[in-house]
Amino acid sequence: MTIATADEALLASLGYKQEFQRAFTPFEVFGVAFSIMGLLPSIASVLFFSIPNGGPSVMVWGWLVCSLFILTIGMSMGELASAAPTSGGLYWWTWKFSSPKCRNLLAWVVGYSNTIGIIAGVASIDWGCAVQIMAAASIGSKETFIPTSAQTYAVYAAVVVSHGVICSLGTRILARLQNLYIVLNILLCLAVIIALPIATPKELRNDAKFALGNFTNMNGWPSGYSFFLSLLTPAWTICGFDSAVHISEEASNAAVAVPWAITMSIALCGIIGWAINVALTFCMGTDLDSIIGNDIGQPMATIFFNSFGQNGTLALWAIVVLVQYMMGSSMVLAASRQSFAFARDGALPFSKYLYRMNGYTKTPVNTVWFAVAIALLLGLLAFAGASAINAVFSLGVVGAYIAYSIPIICRFVFENEFKAGPFTLGRFGLPCAVVSVSFMIFMCFVFCFPSTPTTNAQEMNYSSVVIGGVIGGSLIWYYFPKYGGVHWFEGPVANLGGEGDVVKGGEKGEKGEEGSVDVVEVEKESLDEKASR
Numbered sequence: 001m002t003i004a005t006a007d008e009a010l011l012a013s014l015g016y017k018q019e020f021q022r023a024f025t026p027f028e029v030f031g032v033a034f035s036i037m038g039l040l041p042s043i044a045s046v047l048f049f050s051i052p053n054g055g056p057s058v059m060v061w062g063w064l065v066c067s068l069f070i071l072t073i074g075m076s077m078g079e080l081a082s083a084a085p086t087s088g089g090l091y092w093w094t095w096k097f098s099s100p101k102c103r104n105l106l107a108w109v110v111g112y113s114n115t116i117g118i119i120a121g122v123a124s125i126d127w128g129c130a131v132q133i134m135a136a137a138s139i140g141s142k143e144t145f146i147p148t149s150a151q152t153y154a155v156y157a158a159v160v161v162s163h164g165v166i167c168s169l170g171t172r173i174l175a176r177l178q179n180l181y182i183v184l185n186i187l188l189c190l191a192v193i194i195a196l197p198i199a200t201p202k203e204l205r206n207d208a209k210f211a212l213g214n215f216t217n218m219n220g221w222p223s224g225y226s227f228f229l230s231l232l233t234p235a236w237t238i239c240g241f242d243s244a245v246h247i248s249e250e251a252s253n254a255a256v257a258v259p260w261a262i263t264m265s266i267a268l269c270g271i272i273g274w275a276i277n278v279a280l281t282f283c284m285g286t287d288l289d290s291i292i293g294n295d296i297g298q299p300m301a302t303i304f305f306n307s308f309g310q311n312g313t314l315a316l317w318a319i320v321v322l323v324q325y326m327m328g329s330s331m332v333l334a335a336s337r338q339s340f341a342f343a344r345d346g347a348l349p350f351s352k353y354l355y356r357m358n359g360y361t362k363t364p365v366n367t368v369w370f371a372v373a374i375a376l377l378l379g380l381l382a383f384a385g386a387s388a389i390n391a392v393f394s395l396g397v398v399g400a401y402i403a404y405s406i407p408i409i410c411r412f413v414f415e416n417e418f419k420a421g422p423f424t425l426g427r428f429g430l431p432c433a434v435v436s437v438s439f440m441i442f443m444c445f446v447f448c449f450p451s452t453p454t455t456n457a458q459e460m461n462y463s464s465v466v467i468g469g470v471i472g473g474s475l476i477w478y479y480f481p482k483y484g485g486v487h488w489f490e491g492p493v494a495n496l497g498g499e500g501d502v503v504k505g506g507e508k509g510e511k512g513e514e515g516s517v518d519v520v521e522v523e524k525e526s527l528d529e530k531a532s533r
């Protein structure tokens with residue numbers, strides 16, 4: 001059997017007919033997972049979690065430890081992806097591997113946490129982008145300009161809305177730019193790993209004792225606890241690798257390519273990210289208070305500023321902002337596709353209006369603006385206090401971890417027909433799942449705590465409020481008398497063997513995306529084009 005017919009046969013055994021072209025080579029699947037992590041700009045966005053919660057030692061060792069745990073998540077997810085490589089992914093596995101008694105409910109919860117996680121991803125990436133733009137303004141004005149929350153929110157809103165416009169208009173230009181953006185991202189990583197140590201003046205270079213061993217705890221939590229809080233930096237950066245799962249039906253030899261794409265992208269981000277952190281700790285000087293608290297307002301921009309000077313930083317920073325902006329637009333696309341697929345199964349409120357293709361632009365315009373509107377609302381947290389906006393970052397991770405852990409648990413807890421694919425850990429599958437799920441549950445609790453111990457309305461962690469509200473709201477909606485999902489929601493619908501035709505909305509790009517799909521349309525299109533050339 002050729003690879004193509006084997007792919008098709010495997011998909012048919014899952015209940016789906018082959019509708020997409022299998023245009024993605026294994027390396028390109030890896031590229032999708034790797035690029036959504038946007039390594040350097042992502043680290044820049046969340047450095048303010050690791051520097052005050054431990055400083056150098058957590059940046060170096062916390063990153064390493066956390067990457068290893070995230071790799072166990074990737075391996076557990078990889079086993080599922082190898083056994084059932086369908087683009088519905090998380091949502092589909094949950095439904096398939098749980099008991100018929102509760103599978104609709106569990107798939108519902110996974111779909112909701114995945115959706116809110118991705119939209120929080122949009123909000124946090126774009127907020128990071130707004131802060132980066134403001135940092136550039138501050139550096140450009142020789143630190144005479146200090147942005148207020150309202151100004152940062154205005155920039156944030158402009159970024160989010162512009163992404164909405166781009167994603168409504170179609171994605172061809174973005175697709176073209178995608179390759180450029182991967183190259184720029186890698187150049188940025190090299191710039192930090194190689195150029196930063198060269199450019200840093202002697203007095204800011206740190207010895208190994210400080211760079212690898214200093215523990216500075218600024219926020220007042222017990223040291224052990226602040227260590228866990230600092231892990232939000234790697235956890236937020238190395239996230240979203242389920243994007244590889246969502247292109248399963250477009251990947252050649254998916255049962256092998258997808259799990260390897262997940263694990264390799266995590267491993268590579270872990271290693272390169274670690275090198276970046278080491279370069280930073282050796283070159284950031286010892287005055288951590290000023291890196292966090294100065295007027296530039298962006299820790300990595302400050303480190304660059306101290307080492308490269310004003311012009312060098314502005315040049316480099318322009319690329320950071322650009323790559324971050326591109327990452328945000330990919331994320332809006334992902335969020336709109338996820339909402340579209342979830343609305344297709346009728347699960348979102350107002351699904352009837354959301355599940356609609358715009359005939360003129362051939363994009364799901366309604367779900368694009370649905371995602372934009374929720375992201376704008378989440379950004380309003382900036383007005384509830386400086387640290388309230390942190391909640392948006394933790395929300396992205398918590399939403400993802402809830403959605404990642406439920407299918408892994410279901411596979412082992414319920415009686416089901418799980419049959420390992422070519423990527424399998426054998427008898428280490430269960431221990432690996434226990435480690436990864438325990439890690440994710442633990443992290444969900446950690447990230448729902450406030451960032452400092454003095455809890456008041458400004459300092460409390462709103463991610464517990466938002467995630468509680470979303471899950472609670474979705475449960476109420478599920479059990480709602482008469483109209484609730486419990487009365488009609490059937491999980492993902494198979495399209496092979498006449499169980500119902502899912503192709504209501506119509507055109508090629510949308511067919512066959514079952515369940516919670518966040519196809520990274522941007523990469524897909526660019527690669528499709530490449531393949532057809």
Ligand SMILES: *[C@@H]1O[C@H](CO)[C@@H](O)[C@H](O)[C@H]1NC(C)=O
Nearest residue numbers: 210213214215216286287288
């Ligand atoms: C870490 O570095 C800071 C600044 O140099 C210093 O005040 C502190 O004592 C150091 N802490 C440890 C544990 O080495």
